[in-house]
Amino acid sequence: MQEERILSSEDDTIIFAKELAPKLRKGDVLALYGELGAGKTFFTQQLCKFLGVTENVSSPSYVLMNEYVGTYIIHHLDLYRLDAAEEVLELGLYDLYENAITIIEWPEIANGMLPKNTIHIYFEFIDQNRKVRISRK
Ligand SMILES: Nc1ncnc2c1ncn2[C@@H]1O[C@H](COP(=O)(O)OP(=O)(O)OP(=O)(O)O)[C@@H](O)[C@H]1O
């Protein structure tokens, strides 16, 4: 699966999240790539809303991980501040996947620890716009 779409406004991101949410299943892992401010957290906030989370979803940059409960248990991670794969292991990444939906911002450092069927989502700036590319094996 490969798909690309332009996200020229927050509303576009909201529609994208709304379309993706009902396709997700327990055990799914989403890896969100993209530079600072590309829109990873904003997308996650919208996705969580469409997955039934009512509480405020904040950026996990400092706490590394937040857990929410909606239709599913949702783990929201941001690995930006980690600089070794061992630190990812210490987080217990593998144990998080089961029985939940796991969303990972800055997933590069966990590259070898993502399930095969991870949904990779790349957020990019193009001109004044944003673009998103979705790929899943
Ligand atoms: N499609 C969009 N169009 C316009 N603005 C957007 C869009 N998506 C997100 N934004 C805005 O961009 C800003 C930064 O977004 P966000 O915090 O989600 O980035 P991020 O990728 O999580 O960054 P970081 O790497 O620092 O965690 C937010 O103010 C958000 O509202």
Ligand SMILES: [Mg+2]
């Ligand atoms: Mg973020």
